[in-house]
Amino acid sequence: xxxxxxxxxxxxxxxxxxxxxxxxxxxxxxxxxxxxxxxxxxxxxxxxxxxxxxxxxxxxxxxxxxxxxxxxxxxxxxxxxxxxxxxxxxxxxxxxxxxxxxxxxxxxxxxxxxxxxxxxxxxxxxxxxxxxxxxxxxxxxxxxxxxxxxxxxxxxxxxxxxxxxxxxxxxxxxxxxxxxxxxxxxxxxxxxxxxxxxxxxxxxxxxxxxxxxxxxxxxxxxxxxxxxxxx
Numbered sequence: 001x002x003x004x005x006x007x008x009x010x011x012x013x014x015x016x017x018x019x020x021x022x023x024x025x026x027x028x029x030x031x032x033x034x035x036x037x038x039x040x041x042x043x044x045x046x047x048x049x050x051x052x053x054x055x056x057x058x059x060x061x062x063x064x065x066x067x068x069x070x071x072x073x074x075x076x077x078x079x080x081x082x083x084x085x086x087x088x089x090x091x092x093x094x095x096x097x098x099x100x101x102x103x104x105x106x107x108x109x110x111x112x113x114x115x116x117x118x119x120x121x122x123x124x125x126x127x128x129x130x131x132x133x134x135x136x137x138x139x140x141x142x143x144x145x146x147x148x149x150x151x152x153x154x155x156x157x158x159x160x161x162x163x164x165x166x167x168x169x170x171x172x173x174x175x176x177x178x179x180x181x182x183x184x185x186x187x188x189x190x191x192x193x194x195x196x197x198x199x200x201x202x203x204x205x206x207x208x209x210x211x212x213x214x215x216x217x218x219x220x221x222x223x224x225x226x227x228x229x230x231x
Contacts, residue, residue: 018129018212019043019094020102021061021074022219025121025150026110027086028053038063038219042212043070043096049219057081063094071095074102084110084118098134098207102127104146121150129162134207135199140164142213153221160215167195167208 022038032053039046047070051061057078065071074092081087085108092102104127111119124147131140146160163170168178175181178197182188195208205211 018098018100018131019070019072019096020215020217021063021072021090021092022049022217023061023074023076023088023090023106024051024059025108025123025156027056027078027081028059030055034221034224036220036222038217040215040217042215045069047071069096084112097204098131098212101130101132120152123148127160127162131207135202135204136196136206138195138207140167140207140212144213146215155218155220158215158217162213163210164208164213167197168192168210173210
């Protein structure tokens, strides 16, 4: 079992082949600019990100990674904002071996320190992910949950998982012998035999793999530039 877990972990680190944006964790104003870098386990290499405030409710983001990993763009809009809580809708497109489109609904909350200054930020979200054409040429539709936190304005993290119910039952998520299970069970083979989790040609996780649904990211804010109107 330990050997199997190690293999799963190595594959996970070497590429889950689906990437996601680094959104703004606080509301932006028109003309505001932010940039930094992120490292995600599913992306293998760090990527640079840049965000620009279109208004006090809308902002856009661009990501640039090495080769095709991590590159993409996204749009965010604040749907609710009251006190130390706000909700954000984000639409994102990412370029990678299993290039994906995301729709994510975030709920943010900022803690207030004893001196009434803004403190750490936490959030959770619901995400729908669509892979129109993956490594094996198939389509994957996923839905999942994520959690994140930003202890200070320098860095933060996010972890989540999106499941493809057409590729395997959620009850078998921790079945580390899933490939053998499918082959041994005729009923499962009829249902899931055409959704391979590993690409025979490259050995990478396919659009159907549970590894493709895993997301873990650490990001660093390098600069926050106020808008000209705020100066």
